[in-house]
Ligand SMILES: NC(=O)C1=CN([C@@H]2O[C@H](COP(=O)(O)OP(=O)(O)OC[C@H]3O[C@@H](n4cnc5c(N)ncnc54)[C@H](OP(=O)(O)O)[C@@H]3O)[C@@H](O)[C@H]2O)C=CC1
């Protein structure tokens with residue numbers, strides 16, 4: 001096991017992306033995103049994903065050089081055609097104008113379509129909260145999740161992330177898949193020989209199983225909270241696909257692109273300027289009062305605490321990378 005400095009890890013990942021055909025800008029955005037996930041302990045969307053990024057690039061399914069196209073959608077609306085590129089560069093291109101619109105009008109919807117999102121969502125929302133805005137992000141993917149009663153999966157694992165400013169410049173963030181666990185964690189469980197939690201998935205015949213391979217081989221993941229999680233998955237399909245102009249998770253067809261691992265789907269972000277609300281005490285102070293009430297009631301861990309603790313550890317000690325992972329990463333650099 002080595003411990004890598006964040007910048008050194010970013011440089012290695014940047015090299016992998018660029019040697020596999022992305023522009024320098026896209027390589028930098030994706031490398032920072034992926035290294036941040038590993039640094040913050042989001043293993044299902046950190047270095048584990050690099051082989052998939054490369055497979056998707058090499059299959060020709062995603063365009064790593066394309067420029068996202070911004071379309072005026074109205075005073076509080078910004079449409080972005082990611083043009084079959086990655087989602088993060090599309091969001092990076094849209095963010096300055098979206099922030100301007102949110103401040104000018106109170107809110108802004110960012111509707112990104114035809115985009116590939118392979119990553120964790122908290123990096124998509126954190127920067128907005130750090131600039132004083134409330135941000136909600138919704139992303140659909142491919143059909144991995146079967147709602148109660150369905151015979152086959154229809155929804156993606158459809159993550160939902162939320163970020164809001166707290167007092168003293170801090171923020172509160174949660175970021176969660178709609179499935180009991182992310183598909184990436186099922187793949188990691190299969191790789192490492194671990195069982196899934198109960199109620200996480202079903203096998204190809206619809207029987208409950210804790211075997212990750214049975215879920216991956218024709219089975220399905222289940223939404224958290226039964227029909228309640230399924231309703232959130234439904235909302236995310238509608239917001240990330242129907243609203244943006246993207247594909248529904250069940251419509252994705254990459255049969256012409258063997259090896260591709262991300263879908264060309266959509267993502268929707270909603271930015272809100274909380275100073276427009278009605279709180280006399282100030283929004284961030286009210287959020288702080290709620291967090292204090294939760295702590296006083298006995299909730300010790302808030303969403304984001306584990307991630308921030310992992311980040312602090314990594315900044316102090318470096319990011320742990322196994323010798324095997326380092327070999328794999330070096331093997332992904334195209335000649
Ligand atoms: N791009 C895509 O299509 C997809 C991406 N993903 C990504 O996968 C990642 C993992 O998702 P998922 O497995 O659902 O995430 P987790 O279940 O690990 O965590 C979900 C949220 O709950 C918080 N949390 C976890 N445990 C507790 C606890 N005991 N008390 C309080 N808060 C807690 C986490 O904070 P903390 O981070 O601090 O642990 C996090 O904000 C996400 O980043 C998601 O965006 C998932 C599906 C698809």
Ligand SMILES: O=C(O)C1=NCCCC1
Pocket residue numbers: 044117118119141142157177181182183184185262
């Ligand atoms: O882990 C997941 O679930 C996913 N992550 C990236 C894209 C597809 C689904």
